[in-house]
Amino acid sequence: MRRVRRQKLAELRELGYDPFPYSYPVTHHSSALQGLEDDQFPAEVHIAGRVVSLRRMGKASFAHLQDHQGRQQIYVKRDILGDDIYRDLFGRVDLGDFLGVQGRVFRTRTGEITVEVARMELLAKSLRPLPGVKEKDGTAFDPFEDKEQRYRRRYLDLIANPDVKQVFVRRAQVIRHLRELLDSEGFIEVETPVLQPVYGGASARPFKTYHNTLDQTLYLRIADELYLKRLIIGGFDKVYEIAKNFRNEGMDKSHNPEFTALEFYWAYADYNQAMDFTESLLRSVAESSGGTRLKFQGQELDLAVPFARHSYFEILNKYADKDLSRLDSAGQLNSFAAGRGISLEKDLNYGQALNKLFDLLVEPHLVQPTFIVDYPKALSPLAKTHRSGNADLVERFELFMAGMEFANAFSELNDPLDQRERLEAQAQLRAAGDEEAQPVDEDFLEAQEYGMPPMAGVGIGVDRLVMLLTGQDSIKDVILFPAMRPQQP
């Protein structure tokens, strides 16, 4: 099949047609003609697109050209186009080729608005056959649905499955709306390093790389946090970044090794203000993207309803049916878990064991938007100790919806001596085998010693937000090129 198309390509060149010209003066996109009344038809149009259907009937033919907005039917009649071009050029057009056509607009017997082609140019020859692009009334026949091929060759997925393109259009709208809201609140968008000598700001294993000239090991960022805080130290009062983070961990329906996070930092605010702002931010994004009532993974949720707020131990104790805040060692948590028939992995430290219990006992219940507040300090080395005086708690919230975490935020710790102790405790956990504990970032500690104002910081998982708003069950369906193992040669 590829040989046949190469042959056509060669023949076209011999006949003097350029199969790969430089440009085409498009005047109308496919959607511009849809829904027009007959007396509104433009006198003449130039349209361009990929041939996705082709019905030849001897001396006349119909085809559809697909552009970024949809499909437009064209009518190609030999007596209008001319014998030579109809035979030599149009006769060698295949599904998948790009055409530019010029002509008048009319309505066919069956009512479809159609361009009658007076002039035709081949804009690009296609050498490989497309997967199933046949469709009627939006239903594809032999639809291209092999997930592996769709992810590996997303361009074919986008050509053959218009709904997929729509998801990514909405993704762009969601991100644009987040920017607009933050900009309008006076946040400044910044860019911070992807390549970092010391990674931090989250609990995760990093990707490691190497800079030849600097002769230095560098890590791909797992979070923007510590750089954005440096900017608040430097005098920006409100900053945000929408950026890729990289975590060297497993992949599943809600995890991709590189993912997009929004982080924003707000000087002089605390986590209560950040919580209110986060709630209104998400509600507003939902309103601008199809409404606050969402169906997601078989569950229905409504972001218009005020988000529930529960403290960490309040809700953990409820589902554990026991006051877990009184257990203060990994051993005690392990005994508790064993009593409930839950087997925790061996060698978990206190924080890991507690975190694990929360994930197992509580998270699945958090379907409607719920803020969990006031986390144990052991889980939150960058968050400020709770103002209530309880030295074991920090001012932190996480937002859960549909059993998944969407946001994480603190009243940020700004006491440099406290911060040093917490990071050093993390370093000890690392030394004890916790691969996700954070290393000490001396440069950051030094920056903090110059004085860091009180502030709130929030991180939001953008991919997950898009999943929620577009009803996609897998993160792979909101990332254009999700991570895949290399294909066998």
Add this chain to the structure above:
RNA sequence: GACUCGGUAGCUCAGCUGGUAGAGCAGUGGCCUUUUAAGCCAUUGGCCGCGGGUUCGAAUCCCGCCCGAGUCACCA
């Protein structure tokens, strides 16, 4: 990482308890000047994911591996 399911033509899929690969669409040739999954006639096309084994004979049975999906485990 564990388990389950899957990988056959460009796409969607058949192929039963082993006998040497099939359909529709796409492609190619022919007919057809308002069709729309156009139609009619003819026809090309396959390391049956990879490697090994059993067998006279393997797409089919057995073992190993690769890739994907789902579930679980870990993380956002």
